[in-house]
Amino acid sequence: MKTLLTLLLCCVSSSAPPASSDFDALVDRYFDAYFQFHPSSATAAGFHQYDTELEDLAPQTVKAELASLSQFQTEFDRFPKTQLSETAAGDFEFVDSTIKARILDLQTTQSWRRDPDFYTQTASGSIFLIMKRNFAPQAERLRSVIAREKQIPRLFDQARANLNNSPRVFTEIALQQLPDTVEFFRKDVPEAFTEVKDSALLAEFKRSNEGAAAALQNYEKFLKDTWLAKSKGDFRLGAENYRKKLLYEEMVDIPLDRLLEIGFADLHHNQQRLKEVAAQIDPKRNPQEVLAELQQDHPKPQDLLQTFRNKLRELRDFISAKNIATVPSEILPMVEETPPFERALTVASMDTPGAYENKATEAFFNVTLPAPDWSAQKTAEWMQGFNRGTIASTAIHEVYPGHYFQFLWIKSAPSKTRKLLFTGANAEGWAHYCEQMMLDEGYGNNDPKLRMGQLQDALLRDARYIAGIQMHTGKMTLDAAREFFIKEGYQPPAVADEESKRGTSDPTYLVYTLGKLQIMKLREDYAKLKGDSFSLKEFHDTLMLQGGVPLKIIRQAMLGNNGPTL
Helix, strand or coil, rough: CCCHHHHHHCCCCCCCCCCHHHHHHHHHHHHHHHHHHHHHHHHHHHCHHHCCCCCCCHHEEEEEHHHHHHHHHHHHHHCCCCHHCCCCCCHHHHHHHHHHHHHHHHHHHHHHHHHHHHHHHHHHHHHHHHHHHCCCHHHHHHHHHHHHHHHHHHHHHHHHHHHHCHHHHHHHHHHHHHHHHHHHHHHHHCCCCCCCCHHHHHHHHHHHHHHHHHHHHHHHHHHHHHHHHHCECCCCCHHHHHCCCCHHHHHCCHHHHHHHHHHHHHHHHHHHHHHEEEEEECCCCHHHHHHHCCCCCCCCHHHHHHHHHHHHHHHHHHHHHCCCCCCCCCCEEEEECCCCCHHHCCCCEEECCCCCCCCCCEEEEEECCCCCCCCHHHHHHHCCCCCCCHHHHHHHHHHHCHHHHHHHHHHCCCCCHHHHHHHHHHHHHHHHHHHHHHCCCCCCCHHHHHHHHHHHHHHHHHHHHHHHHHHHHHCCCHHHHHHHHCCCCCCCHHHHHHHHHHHHHHHHHHCHHHHHHHHHHHHHHHHHHHCCCCCCCCHHHHHHHHCCCCHHHHHHHHHHCCCCCC
16 A cells, blocks of 8 residues: 555655745745744644744734735746746645735635624634643643633733624524633633642633633623624625635636526436335325425434444445555544534544644544424424434545545645645535545445435535525525525435535535535546546545645646646
């Protein structure tokens, strides 16, 4: 296996021209500067020299970051990129585009001024990254937690000063998250450091942790009593900003009208496939009726995590047995409940260590269980989303051969850029592609119930694709998006509620379907190029070694041309 990885890596690497070393130095300086402004991202990547720092969102700091980005933009504009190797040239395009995306966010979309939940996520995420992984002894990590917690009251002071005309739905999402986030600080954070016996350190932690929890409670009161009534902003990006966001983040320059045509075509294709598969199960009932019955076939909430654990080993072994791709490691991720502060906007997620994390290499597959205070009806609706078919689809997407599998390949990526940066269409597109690919390759022995689950998840992503574009270009309201998820995406009402709200603050969650379709076209074109020598395993392995760059760059590397990605 190691030999195979080495041989494949040679295919995406070449001897570096002189300009490449200058470019490597430029990239190093860029990431060093980025991590100074984003210390939590540094922690996530495995660079622990930033663990005692917390993001600073003071206007002068934002201005300083913009100045830094502008300086790097100037350096990139002047760099002799034609002298770079093919891999470095791809990295150049990616980092250059990433800088433009960051400038767009700070100057124009301004999540730091519009989204109250941005601050809650920053605070909780910064602590979670340190408490979750054992990259250092508990006492050492606790000192870092204390250092960050002492800065959390300052962060929320900055939130109050910075927020300006938030969309009401953004404030509602923040208020939905905050009670669980307060509980996270009061309950979960202390439980992560029970091995620490230093009484002085524990006393300091008690003060800092209570200060952080109090800051969150005060922020919740501010949002509820003051800010919610003032939250009259428009969540929509507008067509031009949406186009720029796609261009800079995904290097996709396809007109939005054409993207919508592609999205509706995939939606209608998957709806037709759902009808065909439903007829195999019961030709006397329509797809909604068949799906409604299948949605009742789910584990009890208390059995859901173990059900997923049982599924992962089966998937990993299938990948190896069917020569779908090289599995770089046999180690399975840990399956756990979603952290409280992430519950409002996720059903399931994969939490992997950073590419440069060398000590705490464990990974976590998080699943959102029904909340104890939910009504019986809401709990039942939520569990419909974890029926037997969608459990398989979710496990494939998040773990094997989706996100976790892709993470296992990251250390073999040919550059720092490809280890540290990932586009949404690359990561989410790959995971979504895998849901269909695994069943196409025989997983589940053509069980129509599994195919129904895969197609229901595909329709969910199609609905995201269409709703994201239409909501942010003024063609669909939030309420209309919710109905679209139910009627056209075949989703339960509880899921439709969460998904439509998510789209207001995650406008480009079209990347699941977008990336899947890009990968399917890449595979089709690669198969034509290779002819009789085409190997699905070799295609997947070569794709994995490209790292997190946009599909446009991967096409150049694997096909040798800049043809359309869709």
